[in-house]
Amino acid sequence: MSRAKTIQDFLRSDIIDIEELLSLALDFSKSSLYANPNHKISATELARLDILIQKRQSGEPFAYLSGSKGFYHLDFKVTTDTLIPRPETELLIDISLDLFDSSESIKVLDLGTGSGIIAITLADKCSNWKVSATDQSEGALEVAKSNAQNTATEIEFSHGNWLDAVPNQIFDLIISNPPYVKDNDPHLADLKFEPISALISGVDGLDDIRTIIEQAPKQLNSGGYLLLEHGYNQQKEIMRLMRESFIDVRGFQDNNSIDRATIGRIK
Ligand code: GLN
Numbered sequence: 001m002s003r004a005k006t007i008q009d010f011l012r013s014d015i016i017d018i019e020e021l022l023s024l025a026l027d028f029s030k031s032s033l034y035a036n037p038n039h040k041i042s043a044t045e046l047a048r049l050d051i052l053i054q055k056r057q058s059g060e061p062f063a064y065l066s067g068s069k070g071f072y073h074l075d076f077k078v079t080t081d082t083l084i085p086r087p088e089t090e091l092l093i094d095i096s097l098d099l100f101d102s103s104e105s106i107k108v109l110d111l112g113t114g115s116g117i118i119a120i121t122l123a124d125k126c127s128n129w130k131v132s133a134t135d136q137s138e139g140a141l142e143v144a145k146s147n148a149q150n151t152a153t154e155i156e157f158s159h160g161n162w163l164d165a166v167p168n169q170i171f172d173l174i175i176s177n178p179p180y181v182k183d184n185d186p187h188l189a190d191l192k193f194e195p196i197s198a199l200i201s202g203v204d205g206l207d208d209i210r211t212i213i214e215q216a217p218k219q220l221n222s223g224g225y226l227l228l229e230h231g232y233n234q235q236k237e238i239m240r241l242m243r244e245s246f247i248d249v250r251g252f253q254d255n256n257s258i259d260r261a262t263i264g265r266i267k
Pocket of ligand 1: 083086177178179180181191198199200
């Protein structure tokens with residue numbers, strides 16, 4: 001019989017994300033993995049690890065295997081009902097925190113909240129901000145609500161399509177990371193485990209952004225802002241669309257110097 005494999009045997013392999021997969025399968029922290037290189041992996045642990053390795057090798061993102069992903073200063077539960085939080089989206093948080101002081105009593109709306117990252121991060125940082133969040137996916141809203149419960153935040157969640165979910169409410173800041181990928185974008189092949197409804201938005205990827213830019217003005221306080229995340233080649237057109245109802249329209253780049261967000265103030 002071949003000898004039982006040890007942690008070290010796996011750490012020395014070139015299996016993708018092996019450190020993370022071992023931590024998950026064995027319920028060991030990364031430092032315990034390195035502190036116990038000769039730990040013999042039991043049959044149960046091995047069965048668990050094999051399944052995780054197979055799933056990861058078939059392209060399933062690690063966040064769906066572990067069920068969580070860090071964003072800004074918090075950890076969020078994620079499921080296949082939600083996109084996996086992207087570091088690029090942290091830009092929306094930085095812009096928002098620069099726009100208003102945390103002590104101001106403002107009303108903020110996160111449209112298409114997914115796992116709740118934007119709404120919950122801002123509410124957690126700025127306890128005076130009254131934060132609302134919407135999603136058209138009941139599954140995503142469940143995840144967002146459970147993430148909010150893990151913090152001291154009180155967020156008002158509403159189900160529905162963009163601003164139709166919060167009729168007659170007025171905000172100082174409306175933020176969204178909506179779907180913005182083109183229907184047939186080849187890049188979708190790499191995103192096949194994520195919910196397609198959170199990714200694609202018509203032939204140019206701008207269908208939802210057009211809806212939001214059209215709906216938002218009626219639900220912004222005077223001087224209120226609309227802040228959108230978007231794709232690398234969409235900023236020019238979004239700025240053009242926004243200038244019909246907004247002033248001070250500005251574009252931002254993410255940490256990779258890619259055009260990633262646009263903001264406007266209501267006329
Ligand atoms: N930034 C994501 C990606 O292309 C897309 C997210 C979105 O459509 N909001 O990986």
